[in-house]
Amino acid sequence: MTRNLPTSAARIDEDISALADITEPDRPYTRRAFTPMFLKGREWVAQRFEAAGLTTHIDAAGNLIGSRKGRKPGLGTIMLGSHSDTVPEGGRYDGIAGVSAALEVARALADNGMELDHDLEIIDFLAEEVSIFGVSCVGSRGITGTRPEAWLDRQSEGVTLANAIAEIGGNTAAQITRNDIAAFLELHIEQGPVLESENLDIGVVTAIAGITRIEIVVEGRADHAGTTPMGSRKDALSTAAWIALAVERFATDLAAGEFHFAATVGEFRMEPNAANVVPARVTMLIDARAERRTDMEHFLAQLHDGVAGIAAQTGVTVPEPRVLSDNMPTPCDAGVLASLDVACDATGARHRRMASGAGHDTAWMARITKAAMIFVPCVEGRSHTPEESANAEDIALGAAVLLDAVRRLDKD
């Protein structure tokens, strides 16, 4: 389908390709925040911001911002953006697609001589991905008053996070919670297969799922694998296997409902992990995601009962599952969602509403402003891998949706 869009796929492709090329030509998808490659990439992003007529600065939280004054001082700021950092080994679109789309909105406005009433800011959030300091969403948490003080003392190779932020131009001593933002919008690749499989252009994100991390330790007993009769064992692995299958079953049942739910045993560590020893202990980490808090509570209750039932059946000790972290779902702003639906229709984008199972800066921005986000398709739903791929045309269409929504929000 060829649409007559105000946004340019070619420019977006140039943003993304050139950034990949200059940062690390032979392995172009690793730009972990704070590393030299990230700084080199950011310098280039800043040049692209300036070339689009934006005034750039690094804010106190370490975010790169390109701004343009609006016609009516005091109305506040419409902010658009995402992040330019990556996880190790990928991907090429995660984050930067949203920075490029936001920049493309600014370029399209300039192309067409359109001015906004609100101030406009394009943001490249610092360290959305889990960084070398072990924490994520550093920039968005910084400007929303949700960055834990204790994080600042975290070290990586002898440098504290506070110093690392200062080195790239921030200042963690300054008061930096923003209270002037009228609305925030983010475009991101879906990182899942739904849009592609349903042949849609845009996902209008209703909520960012809450993420709960649960640790389960199965306490069996190390015994000689050759001599211990099958009936006399306390094999931690088989109890852990039953638990992993129960997690999958509970999650599959909940996912059959209307709201997004997923649970995964992503980490599984066995001890002593020796060929001829009956497994003594398994430590499992469950990552559970719920669009709706009641689903998460239901899952936790099922897990509690399920684990107790399995332990009673196998005779292997399993202490109560331990909730390591528990973040609530973040609904997107209903008014902004309505604007995005209308913008999709106006732009000719086939769209659906859907939840985000992944965490995003938008979840933090929702603490201080009307926030929402849109997804564009990515190939086979693959993400956080060098194979991650998306289409510049799809991103340009997403940018056109953002542009349309921004013009509507500007008049609210």
Next chain:
Amino acid sequence: MTRNLPTSAARIDEDISALADITEPDRPYTRRAFTPMFLKGREWVAQRFEAAGLTTHIDAAGNLIGSRKGRKPGLGTIMLGSHSDTVPEGGRYDGIAGVSAALEVARALADNGMELDHDLEIIDFLAEEVSIFGVSCVGSRGITGTRPEAWLDRQSEGVTLANAIAEIGGNTAAQITRNDIAAFLELHIEQGPVLESENLDIGVVTAIAGITRIEIVVEGRADHAGTTPMGSRKDALSTAAWIALAVERFATDLAAGEFHFAATVGEFRMEPNAANVVPARVTMLIDARAERRTDMEHFLAQLHDGVAGIAAQTGVTVPEPRVLSDNMPTPCDAGVLASLDVACDATGARHRRMASGAGHDTAWMARITKAAMIFVPCVEGRSHTPEESANAEDIALGAAVLLDAVRRLDKD
């Protein structure tokens, strides 16, 4: 029960305790073959051999041998023994109990002025446990012509196995397959719970189980744990969990028969093992033990079909299980078994016949002579752990059974 035994629990206790104390007082149960602690321990074992009137030497394969001539030259040698090396972190009785019991037979013979027709050798086999060179039963394979040539080039910290054997007094260039051994007997702790739970003194070992090691690799797909719908996943962990449970079920069914069977998933490695990534690959190592070869063949066939069925059900790829090593069961000598049964009855030991699920030097000795072994109980069946424990009285009773059997075999 107090028995009037020709063997001394006190001397056995002194052997074992003193050896533990001199080798490593604060962590007394680690004597890995070739390490300084092992050599120090062996020096003391040699002194105990000599104090019992034995002539000691290190044979070409690196075994420590204490010998005494018999009355009738040319009848050959009755050999008794086990090993003094340990696994890392234990145990206190595995191996050395059998060396001490064999030595106690020699001491009891001397105490009572009893001479044998056959030559007698008490042996401390080199490196029964998996050694720092990654291989086990080095000494017993050495004198039975079953030590692979390629082993000699294996290195540990820059030293080859050949040189390490030479350093302790062996000579790997010499032809060392023994053809003069009339019978071999070994006492070992059971390393399982059967004797203790049935309140028996002695297990007369019918066979040493064959050991087969099988690798299964489950090939799922790494996907974002937050965004990938439950129904679109190829989760390697849940397929691996079904396989682990099938292994346990097949083994439990086979173990319900008359013959020893056990199978264990001792190693289980997951990739990428990251909290928010759907498991992409699981590598499992199965250790299976069968007293009867047909049971192992049945297990391998069930595993083949079971894995294919599970893969078909879950849609995750699982290549054919790969047999990494496959050793046949070793039956003990029927005549020696009969002598051991009679010896138990004569000594007043409550006994049963049973298979050994663990590998032992006896399995190699059976290649060149009439070989058999007996088990004594160990506390809760625990082994290869600092908690491993056995009773000096039980070992002394076992030594008395060996003594009685030796005297019978001597007249055969």
